[in-house]
Amino acid sequence: MSSDVVLVQNPIEETRHEEVFDHQDQPKKQKSSFEKLRRHDSLDLESATVPGHHDRGSQRSVILQLAFQSIGVVYGDIGTSPLYVYAGIFPSGIKNKDDILGVLSLIFYTITLILLIKYVFIVLRANDNGEGGTFALYSLICRYAKAGLIPSQQAEDYNVSKFKLELPSNRLKRASRLKSMLENSNFAKIFLLLVAMLGTSMVIGDGILTPCISVLSAVGGIKEKAPSMTEGRIVGISVAILVCLFMFQRFGTDKVGYSFAPILCIWFAFIGGIGIYNLFKFDPTVVKAINPKYIIDYFKRNKKDAWVSLGGVVLAITGAEALFADVGHFTVRSIQISTCTVTYPAIMLAYIGQASFLRKHEDLVPDAFYKSVPGPLFWPMFVVAVAAAIIASQAMISGSFSIIHQSLSLGCFPRVKVVHTSTKYEGQVYIPEVNYLLMLACIGVTAGFKTSNNIGNAYGIAVIFVMSLTSSLLVVVMIMIWKTNILFVIAYVLTIGSVELIYLSSVLYKIDQGGYLPLAFAAVLMIVMYIWNNVYRRKYYYEVDHKISSEKLKNTNFTRIPGLAMFYSELVQGIPPIFGHYLENVSALHSVLVFISIKSLPISRVPIEERFLFRRVEPRELNVFRCVVRYGYTDVHNERDSFEKTFLERLKEFIKKDTWLTQMQAQKGATTEKDTELEDGFEHDHNAKQDGEGEQEEVVRKEIELVEQACQAGVVHLVGETDVIAGKGAGVGKKFLIDYAYNFMKKNLRQTDKVFEIPHNRLLKVGMTYEL
Template identity: 35%
Template structure:
């Protein structure tokens, strides 16, 4: 009876947590094909118009796949973007109130981000524990049929771990071919062993899944039952990875393979062990290995070891991916990310993360030494991740899927109760080893919180000290050097020199002069022939289609432009020669007379004179340039993007959602900011595609006969072409935060010591963006906060 009463919990937890929660519901919450914690956060962010570390720009709403209710429609590898989704319409009632609260409350936004980052830190701690418990458990199979000591098992396990982590730098493409056959053989083997034990020792063991045994489980002794409940967790490990790996497969494939193959195999395996334990009670501590028939024992050891290696590999790769996503969202210090396979986006390698994970795994094996010992540490991290994922998934149901609150509570309440029971049972194991994941998670949370706080201080300083183009520069008397307009500093009236080539000045803001340029001009009064303010934006999408990546607009003075390059959280920034060539070509297309005419009409709110749409060129329903430009230009009115938050909200509430709680101007949204910026044209997305659509609709080549000439635009085209021939320079600011004299000692310690250590040991922006080292210039800027 004691053996039977414990098995219903394994079966029902496996059914409810894995089959119902993850396979049935979580796999529906894919972010354009991607899964995991950041996918849930991104869906919520888009549904409520949130963006970590900055404001949501109106143009983000036009991105294909931005609608959290829609799935990606473009095939992978296609050069054509799917149709942009209309802004999400919110039903009235609780759904609208929750969306409004998240859109306007800084506290709730911080809480949401904290839950997300806590789940991420727990998964990273699993990245240390999963290889340890998988390899040690497999290696212990050798010990049960030989005379080797436990120290030998530890040594073998550490050797395997070192090999696994050492080969990460070479990529996983070659061993990836082993995943399908090894896992198939593994699940077939454990199912066969389970069925063998069932029919040989206890065919009636299927009765163990009856819920009435749950009553006897608690009746036998509540406290003892509570303690033993923590052991169920090990049967559920891997469920979070099933959801996180969604991007490498697809939901129907995962759902079919689990329901038809993996789930029955696991049920047979656990029931088979139950039948064997009823036959031989002394075998309970080593139920799995003891139940394996001797003729196939050593083949099972080999298969288990291979399966453990592949499980470890999957977890390590998942950690690399999570860190890449966190870096992209500016929630994690920049670390080196290398792509080991040019044709596969997911094949990445993070050296610093790899060696830290290896050191942590070796320490875990050295401390706990046995599978059960590591299991005591493992359970708390796994169940905590389950609990946080349930909360995020429930929020997705409420704000993105817009389910009735009653249905959401019917999902959340039973799951949170069951997972809360597991969480409390595993919390009892803190003295036995569960302290380890808590310690690792606390360290990671401290690092992420420190980095996020430092980035917030930096953004606040930049907002407070922002300079605008018309406040900083003014036309100078007399002609410029060649075709370049002569400019001088507005304060000192010192004339600016002109350096040959194109200068790309990186900035995080959508408005104002880049801090690095504002810092340099008083000290080195010179500009390039062509000056481009370049903003790298990460939007809450896994990827941004190439046809939607670039936004351009012209600034007040000749040769000054602002470019916004958008990336998803699964993408790496690569500003190599190809990127520069593309940017130059887009600038030339942007300055073509036909595009200028269209954008001027949009800026004047006159509609599209040529009525040409991108849909006619791509074969998909795309909005016209004029319509898109008009929508972006209309962002100067605070309530323009209101529909994406809540159709019933007031203009004032919309202003708070877009401008911020303190009423400060959100970059690129306030009209007076545009006036000080001196931006005569709206943002234009991918001008080259618009020119192509014009060419197709007109059925003629672009010539003076087809479009009216525009002498200023043609002059700037010539200027850009000539400057491109003189080379490109990348100018970046390397900021250092210094505590002000009047701040408290705690803030001073966090800024100067904790954040300072992180900022001095991260990868430089030039390395992160893969800039040509011979063309990149980093300028140190001190910010007193």
């Protein structure tokens, strides 16, 4: 692919594009692919045929149904924020009655600017073929600029139906400069990856804090009707609820997920209705807080205290990132509809109602939410609040699983088992080890901090940090992929970007009051991710530098034994060095051998029709192939469908196509040589063509028969298990990184065969030590 072709995606279109090739054009396309195959020493035959891929229906009824379902999955976190926001803003009480108007104005403009304008109308359009989140933005950038740190890019990857090409124009100069900078600067590549890691770590930290603060705030309301309920008992009840919540994760969101929507609809109806009731009962004049003048007055009166209180205002937009992260389960349009028609009006009415109540009851700010609930509605509201808090926790825990699953695909997280919990919804996964660690962390935070106010100090940092990182990546997407007008980019940075930086400065002020917690979580996760990714890249580069040529394989003496061997390797191009180690000690090859590489593309999903890419290792008589099995970052590897069955079907198809292409190439060469003798040799050429077709069919039949016989003799999975040690002369830091930190994680987590569900009775491990 020429360097002047730029990859782009239209951010506005929600439908997925597909290329349809006319049958008559297929030989031309295949011939082109064949030529590229010979030129690039890569795997690209199968990518020439891209069958249609259907998207969700766009009918209005389907969109409305998805909008309803999204209420139960997306809005649990931001919907339960009214439980604790005012208490977080006024921890020492209200000093001036007009401060309530200033704070209400701050809440109104913060939610409108960040939730509505930034996320609903801008960020949601930066989805990656329907997927959202920090890694979705990172993958977009890596796809349009070669900013990945693993040298596994292949020409045929750009032919996957998730990619789209656009020819360069004058509008792309700025984008091309940024693209060039990312591709040519190793520092920029590492920095970009660290930003994605940090954002991921903060979201996981959010997944730890959300259950704690939501459940504690909801359960704490019981003190209103049971004054004898002590803080210790409330903490105990909250811990019990959290333990039950994590125990039920193994059953998957699909089992209970869409029963959440009616509960949250009731919740939003309650808080919106009670907000209207309180507005008219206590002080209808609070609606004048729409005037931003009250924000200026608030800061004039309180100065530093007003700035510090911004950390509490941030709690009003917790969960805004979930809109983007969960867009893969729904559509952009459905989330926009549910936000604008249900969530935004309901939570704004809740905050307005509480402000009206506090104008008459300034001393009740610590328990403003439950105190403002009319007496007859208290118990129904309490039950619904606890249910909504559990739902909010469920959404963030599920989101943490999805994010870690995405991190795995980029080699940024130690291998753990990913369980696909739903046959209907691809993104719903469960990770046992992570679930256990999250449960311990949540119990520790709840028991240690005891109140929602203390947790709120920590919560704010995680929320605004992720938002700031999302904005940073979004600016890169705007310039490089969307080619947005520079004036709009500057306007975005000066308004939304500056507001987020002000909020970030405020929450960092409380770092000694609990704010260190998400930073500590993020630091631990970043260290784990960095260690794993660093050694993962070192191993890959070692294999690239020490790979075996096909010539060496051809000139090695070995015996052939019946059967089909599938040799797993990280290496996409060439034969891995561990296979040479195997051959030196065994000196035998199965009758059919396939080198399999599991590769993650910087796209959300790879259709099953485009997953397998084959290439023959010459000479043909060896019956040795290479296969790259490509996954997107949301694809689940241990699929329920038989991997072997699909693999063998694709291998047979490849043999047919490869034989056909070889014959076409031979005929093309023969035609060129005899072009001047076309008339005299017509009869001879016609007969030769018929003979060639007969020979081709015979070759295909024999090869497929050989593969089938090999399968009947037995399929063996050869897995390379590499131990890594620091090379001679390595420094103390490198020795600690490889010999202790990485090897400790590797020994205590799952091995390759467990991750990919390889049958144990047909598994053979080949060990080798790499000196990195």
